[in-house]
Amino acid sequence: QSVLTQPPSVSAAPGQRVTFSCSGSSSNIGIQSVSWYQQLPGAAPKLLIYENNKRPSGIPDRFSGSKSGTSATLGITGLQTGDEADYYCATWDTSLSAWVFGGGTKLTVL
């Protein structure tokens, strides 16, 4: 049972927009920034979004992030088959004094 809650899977057609939710609490998302990671099959995780809504260099603007209260959202527009991956949210939990990850959401591009 992960401290951050993510739906196990989402699916959408190529070219569409999809969103990923990440729900936490006042001791983590509520007071700490959220980061998002993409893990392609068989690969290492890769930073997609940091500080809730910032993109590292090289990450296209099809990827966006937002945070409201104790929840965060990752959005992807113009879906491509190459976006099929697992997506994880993460943040620091001040009560646990530990990093916490969501359980991950598997994206299927139909």
Next chain:
Amino acid sequence: EVQLLESGGDLIQPGGSLRLSCAASGFPFSIYAMSWVRQAPGKGLEWVATIGGLTPTTIYADSVRGRLTISRDNSENTLFLQMNSLRADDTAVYFCAIRAGVAAAGTRYFQNWGRGTLVTVSS
């Protein structure tokens, strides 16, 4: 270009010990906090431990505290994870990652990741 290359993963019996290494290059290693994150087969990501940069304070997940020890050699740009009293549930791919951001500002994140090294604990 930032590179993180883990090594040392192996098949080890329960109760055994192992030392993982992560060779870093392409960035000022000594000033960055570094972390280990693991992923059990078919499961999600789990944070293991973090060590500070210039002030090498350490923090651990409850599941590994007292058995796993994170350390670093800034002169060799290398991160380590000493693993003792290994259990079957320590079986995972272990990734090293650069922990960027400012902890005091609540803006930390894992900036770059290595490819990982597989540790299998089984008799």
